[in-house]
Amino acid sequence: KEVIIATKNPGKAKEFEEIFASRGIEVRTLLDFPEIPDVEESGSTFEENAVLKAEAISQALNKMVIGDDSGLMVKALEGRPGIYSARYAGEPKNDQKNTDKVLSELKDVPEAERTARFYCALAVAVPGQETMTVSGTCEGRILEERRGSNGFGYDPVFYVPEQGVAMAELSSDEKHKISHRANALKKLDVVLDSILKR
Ligand code: ITT
Incomplete structure (x- = not known):
């Protein structure tokens, strides 16, 4: 059994x-x-972009494909970087520069106002069928400096209150219990089971 994910992001792929x-x-x-x-x-939404990726690759390969569009939404920044998370600090994509930009934009913002959310939209495209989408979130806040070296992207600056650590301080197994991506994938359990059984 295999699934194809329409991503070139090594962090997501892993x-x-x-x-x-x-x-x-x-x-x-x-x-x-x-x-x-x-x-x-x-x-203009995570869902729309997840569908664009899933459908394009599903058509190219004539197979079921899952697209993932995800990112960080910071309340004090009116939801930015949002769908622009990957290129927040410009081209080429650079995780370190993106996180540094968020940290500097929040430089004088007190802890209580640093609320943030990771968002993940997944689209499942199956040839000849209507594409479906699901989403998942993970709530936290932006730290004042980087912590930890696991994960990818904005994980070093994202504090997860329940765990009391940065996302980048969690092991992979721990991240997959609480992450936006894992939460979205849980909603696909039944759908994927029935598609993969065929
Ligand atoms: P693909 O389109 O090829 O999948 P991408 O990196 O361009 O790769 P997105 O447009 O969905 O993907 O951008 C997602 C960005 O949001 C990514 O670059 C990360 O910086 C961030 N991100 C997504 N999920 C994350 C996670 O679990 N932890 C930390 N950052 C995450």
């Missing part, structure tokens, strides 16, 4: 591999199909 491995499902990503061109993420 997480999908880990989460699906526990169910005996193999993951392939666009890192395995370097010949496939980039999909333009022209949508």
Whole structure:
């Protein structure tokens, strides 16, 4: 059994591999199909962009494909970086620069006003079927400096109150119990089971 994830982001790819491995499902990503061109993420919501990625790759491969569009929403920044999370500090994508930009924008903002949320939209595109989407969130706040070296992206600056640590201080297993991506994937359990049984 295998699923294809329409991502070129190595951090996401690793997480999908880990989460699906526990169910005996193999993951392939666009890192395995370097010949496939980039999909333009022209949508105005996470869901729209997840659908664009899933449908483009599903059509190219004529297979079921899952698209992931995700990011960080900071309340004091009116929800930014939001759908622009990957390129927040400009081209080329750079996780370190993106997190530094968020930290500097929140420099004088007190702890109580540093509320933030990770958001993940997943789209499942199956040839000849209507694409479906689900989403998951993870609530926390932005730290004043980086902590930890696990995970990817904004994980070093995202504090998870329940765990009392930065997301980047959690092990992969711990992150997959609480993350926005894991929470979205849980909503696909039944759908994926029935698709993969065929
Ligand atoms: P693909 O489109 O190829 O999947 P991308 O990196 O461009 O890769 P997105 O447009 O969905 O993907 O941008 C997601 C950004 O949000 C990503 O660059 C991270 O910085 C951030 N992000 C998403 N999930 C995250 C997580 O679990 N932990 C930390 N940061 C995350």
